[in-house]
Amino acid sequence: MKIKKVIIIGAGFGGLASAKELKSVNFDVTVIDKTNHHLFQPLLYQVATAALSPEDIAIPIRAILAKQSNTKVIMDEVMSIDKEKSIIKLKNSEMTFDYLIIATGASHSYFGNEKWEKYAPGLKTLVDALTIRENIISALELAEKETDLVKKKKYLTFVIVGGGPTGVELAGAIAEIAKKTIIKDYKNFQAYDTKIILIEALPKILNTFQESLSKHAQEDLNKMGVDIMLNTKVLDINENGVKLSNGFIETANIIWAAGNVASPIIKTLNIKTDNSLRVFVESDCSIPNYPNIFVIGDVANLKDQNGNILPGIAPVAIQQGKYVGRIIAAETLKENRKPFRYIDKGTMAAIGKANAVAQIKGLKFSGYFAWLMWSFIHIAYLISFRNRFRVMVEWIWYYFTNKHGIRLIIRK
Amino acid sequence: MKIKKVIIIGAGFGGLASAKELKSVNFDVTVIDKTNHHLFQPLLYQVATAALSPEDIAIPIRAILAKQSNTKVIMDEVMSIDKEKSIIKLKNSEMTFDYLIIATGASHSYFGNEKWEKYAPGLKTLVDALTIRENIISALELAEKETDLVKKKKYLTFVIVGGGPTGVELAGAIAEIAKKTIIKDYKNFQAYDTKIILIEALPKILNTFQESLSKHAQEDLNKMGVDIMLNTKVLDINENGVKLSNGFIETANIIWAAGNVASPIIKTLNIKTDNSLRVFVESDCSIPNYPNIFVIGDVANLKDQNGNILPGIAPVAIQQGKYVGRIIAAETLKENRKPFRYIDKGTMAAIGKANAVAQIKGLKFSGYFAWLMWSFIHIAYLISFRNRFRVMVEWIWYYFTNKHGIRLIIRK
Numbered sequence: 001m002k003i004k005k006v007i008i009i010g011a012g013f014g015g016l017a018s019a020k021e022l023k024s025v026n027f028d029v030t031v032i033d034k035t036n037h038h039l040f041q042p043l044l045y046q047v048a049t050a051a052l053s054p055e056d057i058a059i060p061i062r063a064i065l066a067k068q069s070n071t072k073v074i075m076d077e078v079m080s081i082d083k084e085k086s087i088i089k090l091k092n093s094e095m096t097f098d099y100l101i102i103a104t105g106a107s108h109s110y111f112g113n114e115k116w117e118k119y120a121p122g123l124k125t126l127v128d129a130l131t132i133r134e135n136i137i138s139a140l141e142l143a144e145k146e147t148d149l150v151k152k153k154k155y156l157t158f159v160i161v162g163g164g165p166t167g168v169e170l171a172g173a174i175a176e177i178a179k180k181t182i183i184k185d186y187k188n189f190q191a192y193d194t195k196i197i198l199i200e201a202l203p204k205i206l207n208t209f210q211e212s213l214s215k216h217a218q219e220d221l222n223k224m225g226v227d228i229m230l231n232t233k234v235l236d237i238n239e240n241g242v243k244l245s246n247g248f249i250e251t252a253n254i255i256w257a258a259g260n261v262a263s264p265i266i267k268t269l270n271i272k273t274d275n276s277l278r279v280f281v282e283s284d285c286s287i288p289n290y291p292n293i294f295v296i297g298d299v300a301n302l303k304d305q306n307g308n309i310l311p312g313i314a315p316v317a318i319q320q321g322k323y324v325g326r327i328i329a330a331e332t333l334k335e336n337r338k339p340f341r342y343i344d345k346g347t348m349a350a351i352g353k354a355n356a357v358a359q360i361k362g363l364k365f366s367g368y369f370a371w372l373m374w375s376f377i378h379i380a381y382l383i384s385f386r387n388r389f390r391v392m393v394e395w396i397w398y399y400f401t402n403k404h405g406i407r408l409i410i411r412k
Numbered sequence: 413m414k415i416k417k418v419i420i421i422g423a424g425f426g427g428l429a430s431a432k433e434l435k436s437v438n439f440d441v442t443v444i445d446k447t448n449h450h451l452f453q454p455l456l457y458q459v460a461t462a463a464l465s466p467e468d469i470a471i472p473i474r475a476i477l478a479k480q481s482n483t484k485v486i487m488d489e490v491m492s493i494d495k496e497k498s499i500i501k502l503k504n505s506e507m508t509f510d511y512l513i514i515a516t517g518a519s520h521s522y523f524g525n526e527k528w529e530k531y532a533p534g535l536k537t538l539v540d541a542l543t544i545r546e547n548i549i550s551a552l553e554l555a556e557k558e559t560d561l562v563k564k565k566k567y568l569t570f571v572i573v574g575g576g577p578t579g580v581e582l583a584g585a586i587a588e589i590a591k592k593t594i595i596k597d598y599k600n601f602q603a604y605d606t607k608i609i610l611i612e613a614l615p616k617i618l619n620t621f622q623e624s625l626s627k628h629a630q631e632d633l634n635k636m637g638v639d640i641m642l643n644t645k646v647l648d649i650n651e652n653g654v655k656l657s658n659g660f661i662e663t664a665n666i667i668w669a670a671g672n673v674a675s676p677i678i679k680t681l682n683i684k685t686d687n688s689l690r691v692f693v694e695s696d697c698s699i700p701n702y703p704n705i706f707v708i709g710d711v712a713n714l715k716d717q718n719g720n721i722l723p724g725i726a727p728v729a730i731q732q733g734k735y736v737g738r739i740i741a742a743e744t745l746k747e748n749r750k751p752f753r754y755i756d757k758g759t760m761a762a763i764g765k766a767n768a769v770a771q772i773k774g775l776k777f778s779g780y781f782a783w784l785m786w787s788f789i790h791i792a793y794l795i796s797f798r799n800r801f802r803v804m805v806e807w808i809w810y811y812f813t814n815k816h817g818i819r820l821i822i823r824k
Contacts, residue, residue: 036553036821055465055818062597063815072599075553075821093557126822141448141487145505185474187484386809386817393805397798403475405798406467409448409487410538 003028004098006328007088009078009265011038011061014297014317015103019071021325029071030095032088036060036075039126040382042314043391045166047129048255049173050137050182050407051398054126056390059383078104080268083290099292099328102266102279103321106298106312109261109276116237120254123166132255134409136174137182139253141409144188150250156194157251159242161234162258163200164207165349168217170255171198172352175224181402196226197249199242201233201258206349206357208311213357216366220351234258260312262299274301283339285324291334294327296320304342314381315345348374353399415440416510418740419500421490421677423450423473426709426729427515431483433737441483442507444500448472448487451538452794454726455803457578459541460667461585462549462594462819463810466538468802471795490516492680495702511704511740514678514691515733518710518724521673521688528649532666535578544667546821548586549594551665553821556600562662568606569663571654573646574670575612576619577761580629582667583610584764587636593814608638609661611654613645613670618761618769620723625769628778632763646670672724674711686713695751697736703746706739708732716754726793727757760786765811 004027008015011033022029037058046052062073076090087096108122121131136158143155158178160171177183178194198205198221205221205228206214218228229244236243241250262277271287272280278301281287285294285302297317302310310316323340326332346360348370356371358364365373375395382388398404416439420427423445434441449470458464474485488502499508520534533543548570555567570590572583589595590606610617610633617633617640618626630640641656648655653662674689683699684692690713693699697706697714709729714722722728735752738744758772760782768783770776777785787807794800810816 036549036819053465053467054820054822058820060597060819063819066597074557075550076557126820130822137448138487145486145488185472185478386815403798407448407472407475408466408470408538410466410542 005096006030006099006101007032007095007097008101008103009033009088010103010105010263010297011064011073012041012103012105012297012317013314014105014321015101016061016064017318017321018101018103018296018325018328019065019068021322022329023068023070025070025329027070027099027328029068030074031061031065031071032074032076032078032090033061034075034077035125036062037126038064038383040387041124042378042381044123044126044129045169045173047126047406048123048132048136048170049177050133050404051173052391052394053406054130056387056394057382058126059387064383078265081265083269083271083287083293086292097292100294101321101324101328102269102293102295102299103297103317104263104265104299106260106262106276108256109259110256111259113237116256119237119239120161120242120256122256123170130410133407135253136177137407137409140178140182140186142252143193144186152189153193153195154241154250154252156189157241157249158194158196158253158255159199159249159251160197160255160257161199161242162256163198163202163205163228163230164257165347167198167200167257168205168221168349168351170257171196171221171226172224172350172355175221175226176352177404179225181404182407191225194225197251198226198228199232199234199244200228200230203230205230208347209349209357210359210364213359213364213366217349217351217357220355224352260298266295266299276301284327284334284337285320285340286334294324296324302340304344310342313347316342319343348377350374353402417508418442418511418513419444419507419509420513420515421445421500422515422517422675422709423476423485424453424515424517424709424729425726426517426733427513428473428476429730429733430513430515430708430737430740431477431480433734434741435480435482437482437741439482439511439740441480442486443473443477443483444486444488444490444502445473446487446489447537448474449538450476450795452799453536454790454793456535456538456541457581457585459538459818460535460544460548460582461589462545462816463585464803464806465818466542468799468806469794470538471799476795490677493677495681495683495699495705498704509704512706513733513736513740514681514705514707514711515709515729516675516677516711518672518674518688518690520668521671522668523671525649528668531649531651532573532654532668534668535582542822545819547665548589549819549821552590552594552598554664555605556598564601565605565607566653566662566664568601569653569661570606570608570665570667571611571661571663572609572667572669573611573654574668575610575614575617575640575642576669577759579610579612579667579669580617580633580761580763582669583608583633583638584636584762584767587633587638588764589816591637593816594819603637606637609663610638610640611644611646611656612640612642615642617642620759621761621769622771622776625771625776625778629761629763629769632767636764672710678707678711688713696739696746696749697732697752698746706736708736714752716756722754725759728754731755760789762786765814 040057233245298312348358452469645657710724760770
């Protein structure tokens with residue numbers, strides 16, 4: 001009998017969960033990713049804000065799957081998918097499949113204003129995180145030697161667009177840098193010279209959280225020195241700053257945490273998608289008429305029991321990855337597949353050192369205890385012992401010293 | 413009385429040693445560097461070979477000097493030095509000085525063949541190290557998916573040009589990766605498919621070491637799988653490989669560890685230099701006719717008591733930095749300055765895991781004990797407790813697991 005071929009595109013939370021589920025079947029499994037590493041995205045904002053190194057939260061995919069003898073790892077880019085012929089095209093080759101899992105994730109969307117990216121990078125990859133880190137540190141360096149006060153103010157103004165968890169975590173972390181920690185090493189400006197502004201189009205930040213938690217986050221960010229502008233839309237972004245529905249902010253530092261769009265490879269599927277390019281999948285995460293092609297994680301549009309679209313977060317991707325992996329391992333026929341059911345384990349966001357908000361099964365937590373939970377859960381979910389150890393050491397170091405260790409400007 | 417201005421260009425070993433020597437004088441000290449970090453260059457080859465992270469061996473200059481209240485740190489590039497007018501020109505400004513210390517270091521020289529750099533990067537900065545690291549890991553990734561056996565061999569052939577300490581350390585470390593450690597994670601080639609070649613123009617490697625040590629290093633590298641080609645000159649380097657005085661090696665991976673040239677800023681001094689652009693300094697490290705301008709470290713050409721030019725290594729730079737710092741702090745007049753005397757504390761080179769060669773005050777060491785000494789000395793000389801701790805943890809981890817943790821491909 002011919003050995004069946006399974007191709008998994010993307011080694012994020014979803015793809016990796018699928019691959020692991022297939023470890024003991026007699027299939028030929030191939031994991032393809034554009035990069036050579038699995039990235040623990042929930043902590044990416046800490047790389048962007050000089051708290052962690054890239055190596056702390058990324059691990060070679062090859063190393064994770066080294067002992068899985070039926071699985072190959074290939075670093076390559078999938079250019080298109082031909083669902084009729086069961087072929088994927090890579091840069092210089094092509095491969096056929098019996099089963100395909102598309103788990104390519106999302107990138108940031110500028111809602112048609114792609115030219116904003118140059119001035120307002122988003123945060124999805126290690127390259128993004130290092131770009132933002134170097135922008136922040138470079139802005140402080142430029143401010144230190146700038147004698148023109150208007151320019152200096154521009155360097156010391158940080159604007160974060162988008163008040164979801166990523167925006168909130170970035171704003172809090174930048175406030176700590178610019179108001180409390182790294183600031184101490186500069187001699188030509190003071191904490192009160194720096195400005196951190198969080199912009200949100202809706203009437204509240206952390207929109208998916210309960211009212212009281214989003215209020216708590218807002219108050220605490222204010223105390224940390226973050227100005228929050230609600231009900232505020234971004235109209236334009238250029239080299240001078242950001243134009244808002246209610247004014248203009250002159251700044252050299254804008255970070256985009258406002259929108260997502262699914263990976264462009266989805267377009268080559270020629271299939272119905274939503275505005276964010278997410279595929280409308282069936283209840284078993286497969287696409288209509290192709291029970292052997294699955295779409296999971298940030299690229300899938302699937303509703304939960306209450307009719308809400310499942311959010312683009314790690315637990316959804318992991319649960320879908322395992323679910324699909326089991327279907328393929330057992331070769332469950334379409335008609336025998338039980339619908340995917342998401343088990344909501346809660347949501348959380350860190351606001352700063354020793355402060356977070358969390359809602360778990362109807363319970364609400366905030367402050368120190370929520371932050372402890374946040375810390376333990378993030379460490380527990382890191383892939384390897386080594387990364388857990390590294391992150392823990394960094395956090396303990398920072399907790400006691402208030403020193404950010406990882407603030408190098410390296411890239412040209 | 414007007415406060416005297418001291419400018420230090422370069423925050424390597426020499427510049428930093430000078431700055432620290434000036435910490436309690438009532439001068440206005442400015443340290444200028446192109447980057448924002450002090451780099452512990454002796455371990456840079458370990459960043460290039462996925463054993464350490466950039467953060468382990470680099471530390472913001474600003475953080476090192478934060479508590480030195482008379483000292484400012486500026487990240488900028490010095491474009492020219494006007495010795496007559498006591499002015500240095502930066503990118504967008506200029507500064508005057510009463511004392512100037514030039515400690516800008518060297519970069520790699522291709523002896524007039526600058527076009528080779530594209531195919532054979534050198535190892536002087538963190539950018540260089542990350543470039544080399546990503547080239548090595550990418551070559552293995554390309555080999556894994558290559559079906560053409562000739563191309564595959566090209567990806568799996570690593571050539572290091574230059575058999576000095578850097579070349580030897582790189583060759584040993586790459587042999588460990590390609591023959592023992594990382595290789596295990598690949599499924600489409602074996603250790604015997606990889607080739608590591610060290611090329612040296614002279615009749616022996618580690619030319620500044622005693623005969624028996626250089627022989628020891630050569631034998632051990634051979635055992636590790638490194639082919640050493642002595643008396644071999646590089647005639648050309650291109651995208652296909654390297655043309656030698658005795659043949660052509662097809663390879664996609666060439667690293668240049670063969671020559672040094674002083675920083676180009678030296679040219680603007682309009683002063684006598686050697687072939688490597690090093691300044692012929694007087695016995696007090698000052699330049700002729702300018703007792704207030706000093707040149708130290710890799711950019712200085714100064715002979716020791718035996719008439720040998722002092723080598724471009726950290727201990728020379730540190731001792732010269734301290735020496736010059738003391739002259740300036742005391743404002744010692746030219747005629748009262750005792751000549752600089754280098755105290756040779758020895759030389760060492762690591763060959764691989766648990767193996768090194770060292771010669772210290774006429775004594776020779778090799779093998780495990782030399783490697784222990786090498787490890788302790790390198791950790792002791794790292795600047796901060798934090799970096800010492802980080803490097804030690806990485807080394808202990810590697811010692812027991814044989815796993816290289818830092819093998820991400822990040823840069824675009």
